[in-house]
Amino acid sequence: xxxxxxxxxxxxxxxxxxxxxxxxxxxxxxxxxxxxxxxxxxxxxxxxxxxxxxxxxxxxxxxxxxxxxxxxxxx
Numbered sequence: 001x002x003x004x005x006x007x008x009x010x011x012x013x014x015x016x017x018x019x020x021x022x023x024x025x026x027x028x029x030x031x032x033x034x035x036x037x038x039x040x041x042x043x044x045x046x047x048x049x050x051x052x053x054x055x056x057x058x059x060x061x062x063x064x065x066x067x068x069x070x071x072x073x074x075x
Contacts, residue, residue, distance in 0.1 A: 008071075015067045022059030026052045 029052030037045035 008075075012068065012071050015063055015071070019059045019063040019068055022055050022063065024059075026055030026057075026059055028052075029055060 029048050033045045033048035033052055036042075036048060
């Protein structure tokens with residue numbers, strides 16, 4: 001019983017860590033996109049905006065909402 005609790009806790013911690021890293025990376029990419037757009041490098045800005053949006057989607061919705069929140073609700 002205790003080993004199942006530890007395994008579930010480690011899984012939840014890992015998913016939370018991955019969600020935080022993806023979200024922070026997405027925010028950093030979006031910020032860099034705004035900086036590049038302001039300096040006139042539109043192609044790099046669009047590319048960074050797309051990567052940032054994908055990372056934000058994966059971090060907030062894909063892992064944060066579907067995995068972490070679902071796991072917390074079921075406990």
